[in-house]
Amino acid sequence: MEACGPTYGIAWRWLVKRQYRVYRGKESVDVGVDGGPQTWDFTLDDQSGTVRLSFVEPQIALLQFEDGRVVEVPYALRKGKMLLNVAGHSYEFEVLDRLQALLREHRGGTAGGDGALTVAMPGRVIKIVVAEGDVVAAGDGVVIVEAMKMENELKAPVSGTIERIAVAVGDTVEAGDLLLQIDPED
């Protein structure tokens, strides 16, 4: 019952302005976005501004800032990461929404660590049995990967909540790739 108060307040803010935590390696910044569908107010640390966003090509976004600056941003999503190119330089980010960010913070670590389910050998994801937010117990089957013409059912390494699914059915994966992240129960 007492949990409703603060939750209600936070949720209201979520409805008005979205908060994202953008990770670049281990470093992160919080970016807030508000408005849309074409013109957005943003905040980044202590900076704020307005930007117009359009998709000029299926994988190229165009940002126009208030001061007139125009920036073309080719982008792609790959295995839960966002690849971006700004002024010819490539970047790789992990963009978490507020909930995902809080859960990661709560766990006390950044990507990986306990709760991470990675694949041991190259293969292809053929079935994902769970959804983000589901509660699982250690040992539950969560993802089926086909490798060397055999199906392998991969199991949750810990009990907890599925925080993030990093792959989609049909994806090719390499040894060491993150499949999903579980927020372990305390």
Place this chain on the structure above:
Amino acid sequence: MFKKVLIANRGEIAVRVIRSLRELGIASVAVYSDADADALHVRMADEAYHIGPAPSNESYLVWEKILDVARQTGAEAIHPGYGFLSENAQFSRAVRDAGLAFIGPPEEAITTMGDKVAARAKMIAAGVPVVPGTEEPVSDAAEAEEQAQRIGFPLMLKAAAGGGGKGMRRVDDPAAFRKAFEGAQREAQNAFGDGRIYLERFVSNPRHIEVQVFADRHGNVRHIFERECSIQRRHQKVIEESPSPFISQETREKICEAAVLATRAVDYEGAGTIEFLCDAEQNFYFLEMNTRLQVEHPVTEMVTGLDLVRLQVLVAAGEPIPFEQDQIHQNGWAIEARIYAEDPEKNFMPSPGKIEVLTTPSGPGVRDDSGVYQGYTIPMTYDPMISKLVCWGPDREAAIERMERALMEYRVLGVKTNIRFHQALLKHPDFRSGNFDTGFLERVDVMAGVEADPEEVRIAEIAAALITHARREQAAPAAAGQPHEASEWKRAARRMGLRGGGL
């Protein structure tokens, strides 16, 4: 003229050849391995045939399979590109034996120039300068000393009977020669049972300058000027240009003349390149001859207006070279940057993978010879070349500025590239002044101190959040209201239930 030609190669050079064939009205036949079924050269060819699994020695190097395809398709000639079978004398012979034209030199020329000792002997006989050295190894110290005087310092001592550094020494000071020679001899004797030593001048910090040549079946030999290829990493060329910013007009005339002499000495046919080492005093020495078309041929094309692949085909079809020596000129300046899928931060390790987004530059004076396209996955099995970006300007400064502009337009997302490396190199004062040699990249880390612009990083972070949010909105608009938010509520409640407390 041929009606159909098979290209025994892949990647950007296969695409390059297809283009010139198309302009000549000649049908093109491509061959591909398992890894190349969707490659650009397959997409562009008129016909394409599968020749085996990805490894080159099971596909592109298996010339029996390639000849089979040629026979099946009625191809009248084979263009070998560069690398793979292009300098394989046996293949060249097999093509001719099969009654097809090999778009390249006769096997004797390939064999002679492929043998360093034979090539050197031919060059000396022809009067082409070679790196001064002993033609026969010496065992007598007094004779060695005499030779050393003739050859000049610094020089290298090398064991005749073997390598691996045994019996090898560099001598800079004539006074130290005797002792060094005797030491090298002893070492060689112990290691190989043979104390004979070769002497060879050591050209320190040489420049690599090469001359494009062409020969036809009518006795005509032409040079098509020089290229400067001194910017190399681990003996691989990285950036090339024409003309050379270093040599004088006098040296240019001499080196091009020497290249023609060298070509005549081996009864050549087709395109070739004579590579020279050039020292600080503009003395040049024959290094080797590449009996094929080179990767960096576009810079020669851009400053002369010629199509070298077209010329290769004409010559192979028995036509004479369609210009006199005095009818071609170097006009302006051209620079080529090889764009590779490699990671400059991991010692330029190859970075194969899927190209998610590709934007290539164009506009005045910009040429991109590519072997890839957006959505293509660069395979691991071959060299990770993305394209050759070539820019022309009326002078060197303009060509550099144009290359910098073109590199800014070049966007590759999905694999790492060496674009940032090229940008750093082009800014380096020694590159801009033309003051570099083959040791430049060993000595200088052009990317030292290159860091991401913080403002640019901020823009990228804003873009990342915005794009993520906008995509979510498109998938499940908040405007539609409840369903999206309700599931978030549910999840939040579930989590709190798990913990038995607040967030």
